Amino acid sequence: MSLRDTIRIMVIDDMSVSRALITQSLEELGVTKYQTENDGKAALGKLVAAPVHLVLCDMNMPGMNGLELLHALRNNKTTARIGFILITGQPTPELLRIGQELGLNNLIRKPFTTATMKASIERVVGPL
Amino acid sequence: MSNPILDTFFEETEELLESLAEGLESMQGAEFDKETVNSVFRAVHSIKGGAGAFKMTELVNFAHSFETVMDAVRSETLALTPQIMHTLMRSADCLADLVDAARSGRTISEEVTSGFLTALQACLGEGEIEAVDAWDNFEFNAVTLDIEPISADASAVATVETPVLSDTDQVQIGFQIDFRPHAALFTNGHEPALLFAALGDLGQMTSRIDMTKLADWSDFNPTEPRLSWTVDLRTDESEISVQEVFEFVHGLCDLTIKPLMGPPPSPNGEVSTDSTGAPNKSVAGPLAIAAIDIFGPEAIAMPATPLTAAAPAVVVASRAKAERNDDGSDAKAPKATLRVDLDRVDRLINAVGELIINQAMIAQRLQDMTSTRDDDLVMHIEDYRLLARDIQEGVMAIRAQPVKSLFQRMSRIVREAADATGKLAELVTSGEGTEVDKTVVERLADPLTHMIRNAVDHGLESREARAAAGKPPMGTIRLSASHRSGSVIITVKDDGAGLNRPKILEIAKRKGLIAPEAELSDAEVDQLLFMAGFSTAATISNLSGRGVGLDVVRNAVQALGGRISIATTPGQGTEFTIMLPLTLAVMDGMVVTVGGQTLVVPITSIIETIRPLPSDLHRIGTDETLLSIRGRMIPVVDVARSLGFPSPGTLNAPLLLLVESENLGECALVVDSVQDQRQVVIKSLESNFGSVPGVSAATVLGDGRIALILDPDAIAGGRVTSNYPMTNILSNAGRTAYANA
Structure with missing residues (x-):
């Protein structure tokens, strides 16, 4: 069993196109255990109830943005150790700094390809 | 082959553009909150993100500049002047065009977009718009992670990760909640008893009331809360769920939520008791009432309730957890929708x-x-x-579908038309929630666009003329939709000068549309606007003079089974009213017999049925008949002859249907008999057979016979037998006499 068969990933993005693109890439990578959420708060609730290994989360979302979700996850002990990769189009220095402080695991730059996504994920969890 | 994700992108973008337009619309108003600006920003951002994934460079670049300006507005470094607001609105239009172009695989000339880009750049003044790829070379040190198996049971993870506390026998068993309501909590209509009841749903709770702040009775102010509570809640729910209980009173109370430590719950599930020693399960109901009594003097909602519990009370609430809807469904969640082909x-x-x-x-x-x-x-x-x-x-x-999306597009048309003509105009819409058949919404877009343009171009006066007339410089176009007795009414109204009838008449005569000696009533003059080949603009303007007249509008409306009428008040404006059937698939009709044939007449156009006395019928000329009814003269149209059926012959005591026709006011149709009134299913003739003048569609009756559905307007307007054009009808003295009646 390789990692890609066991790893559990949650994809959080308010846009269904982005979710579709991310999950499409995940499927190409052979990851099957993924779930999707379209709202940061709802995702937080689900993660508290049933954590996953890794979260791929969009930065810009209504209600709760990616970094706010990361902050909330890190402050809850059941979810504090979940891997978190932020997906953003504008990795500004400010965003990188806050991310680093909150213990962000990695960042995927939009627009991404399956290859860049694979590289980003593997730098966090090792070879898929 | 189409890419399903790309399809989703365009669908989603459509929604985003809508919320973008909506957001900008409300930003124009005096009051809008930060969330509105945020939502506009997000819409642009999301379009950019999606476009980036599909390598739509033009779209990305434009959205990027737009986004940068929106970001400045969002962070309040850029004040929202009317000028900037205008640029944002126009940019949203351009963005919509770019999306449209991307969808149809067209390209938009760079000249067009560069104009908008310059305008956007101008908004920022000194500030630079960073290149789209400004952040390509970012550095981020990835933090690696060990993947451990996740137990199916979440609580197992929790215990693994919880700092080991077992040596002291203290684990978190719930939360301690300190709650002190502010006066605003009560004035906003909230009720602590309900909050406690909700807490009780999460687990077992024990509350202590703090009455130390209770004022002296001599100094008693009933609207000022004096009480606070400390609640021990034993639950395995997360802190989030506890916070959710207080979600709506956030900021209206002092609230602290601390973990409650204690010995782990015994496996027997020991039932805790309240101060009286009674098992809590038996007191759940009555206690809720007791709790309300305690809040009596505080709660404005129930000032008459006496203060019955003087001592610090202990409230224990517990409800069977099974009663709870545990799927976490949220009443606020948006309604689920389904996209169907x-x-x-x-x-x-x-x-x-x-x-x-x-x-x-x-x-x-x-x-x-x-x-x-x-x-x-x-x-x-x-x-x-x-x-x-x-x-x-x-x-x-x-x-x-609600007409909202259609109306939203119209505000853009007003902006464009106002820009092109140098007038100031605003669109005021109402009844956007009115629902109409999808086809109607789609097919109404062009006619409505044309009418809106006309309203700005021809309806509104120039700024100078408005000033001279003592009107505000900003012209108003009102667009409204409503339901009225099985029809949808859409009106377009301007506050301009009204129709210039002498000029319309003069143009019509000059163009040979009517005979030079024709004398027309005001209503007939207004109708001239709908004639093919009519254009009132003395000089052909950029907007309206494209050879498309209101006749195209009228044809489009009629194709939808609707009617259009016009009303004008000199100096105050013109109002166009479109009346459309609710659905294109069924209608209520009167089944009649004409010349041995079964026909259906739409109920909406029938005013009444009449069996006139022979003395009420007046013959004019060789083959014209007028009906005298309530002091008015109304033309009588022989349906059988109009449709080419053998005529029944004498018209001495016919059965008449009085119908309302848009062109010539009222008119009476001659029929042999009325059979029934029923709902009929409309089957298009055009798609199954071909277009037949005077007949709008067909239907299948209960006995299996096919019946034609009459188009009363065509019959009444004489367009069926009219081998002679409109001109002759209008200049025909016999008819014009009664049309005005």
Whole structure:
């Protein structure tokens, strides 16, 4: 069993196109255990109830943005150790700094390809 | 082959553009909150993100500049002047164009977009718009992670990760909640008892009331809360769920939520007790009432309740957890929707139409079989009819759409038209929630666009003329939609100068549209606007003078089974009213016989049925007949002759249907007999056979016969037999005399 068969990933993005693109890439990578959420708060609730290994989360979302979700996850002990990769189009220095402080695991730059996504994920969890 | 994700992108973008337009619209108003600006920003951002994934460079670049300006607005480094607001609105239009171009694979000339880009750049003044790829070379040190197996049971993870506390026998067993309501909590209509009841749903709770702040009775102010509570809640719910209970009173109270430590719950599930020692399960109901009593003097909502519990009270609430809806569904969540291929809906609609016809046939057969009448069967058939109607209404509702999206597009048309003509104009819409058949929404876009342009271009006066007339410089176009007795009414109204009738008449004569000596009533002059080849603008302007006149608008509206009328008040403006059927699939009609043929006349156009006395009929000339009714003269149209059926002959005591026609006011149609009034399913003739003048569609009756649906306007307007054009009709003295009646 390789990692890609066991790893559990949650994809959080308010846009269904982005979710579709991310999950499409995940499927190409052979990851099957993924779930999707379209709202940061709802995702937080689900993660508290049933954590996953890794979260791929969009930065810009209504209600709760990616970094706010990361902050909330890190402050809850059941979810504090979940891997978190932020997906953003504008990795500004400010965003990188806050991310680093909150213990962000990695960042995927939009627009991404399956290859860049694979590289980003593997730098966090090792070879898929 | 189409890419399903790309399709989703365009669908989603459509929604984003809508919320973008909506957001900008509300930003124009005096009051808007930060969330509105945020939502506009997010819309642009998301479009950019999606476009980036599909490598739509033009779109990305434009959205990027737009986004940068929106970001400045969001962070309040850029003040929202009317000028900037205008640029944002126009940029949203351009963005919509770019999306449209990307969808159809067209490109938009760079000149167009660069103009908008310059305007956007100008908004920022000194500030630079960073290149799209400004952040390409970012550095981020990835933090690696060990993947451990996740136990299926979440609580197991929790215990693994919880710092080991077992040596002191203290684990978190719930939360301690300190709650002190502010006066605003009560004035906003909240009720602590309900909050506690909600907390009680999460687990077992024990509360202590703090009355130390209670004021002296001499100094008692009933609206000022003096009490606070400390609640120990034993629960395995997360802190989030506890916070959710207080979500709506956030900022209206002092609230602290701390973990509650204690010995782990015993496996027996020991029942805690309240101060009286009674098992809490038995007191859940009564205690809720006791709790309300305590809040009595505090709660404005119930000032008459006496303070019954003087001592610090202990409230224990516990409810069976099973009662809770544990799926976490949220009442605020947006309604779930389903995207369905339109073909499928249309197939369904067609099938339902057939079903209704089938039902009518069975009912008819049953009626014929009077000898073997079976009451049960009659009852079942009646049920069948009701069910079929229910299904039909349900299916029709699928196709119904609010006109909001259509109206939103119109505000753009007003902006463009105002820019092009140098006038100031604003669009005020109402009734956007009115639902209309999808086809109507789609097919109305062009006519409405044309009418809105006309309203700005021809309806509104120039700034100077408005100033001279003492009107505000900003012209107003009002667009409204409403339902009225089975029809949808859409009006376009401007506050301009009203129609210039002498000029219209002069133009019509000059263009040879009417005879030079014709004398027309005001209503007829207004109708001239709808004639083909008419254009009032003395000089052809950028906007309206494209050779497309209001006749195109009228044809489009008629194709939808609707009617258009015009009303004008000199100096105050012009109002166009479009009246459309609610659905294009069924209608109420009167089944009549004409020349041995069964026809259906739409109920909406029938005013009344008349059997006139021979003395009420007046012959004019060789073949014109007028009906005298309530002191007015109304033309009589022989339907049979108009349609080319053998005429019944004498018109001495005919049965007349008084119908309302948009062109010539009222008019009476001659029919042989009236059979029935019923709902008929409309079957298009054009798609099944061909266009027939005077007939709008066909239907299948209960006995299986096909009946044609009459177009009363065409019949009344004489357009059917009119081998002679409109000119002759209008200049025909016999007709004009009564048209004005």
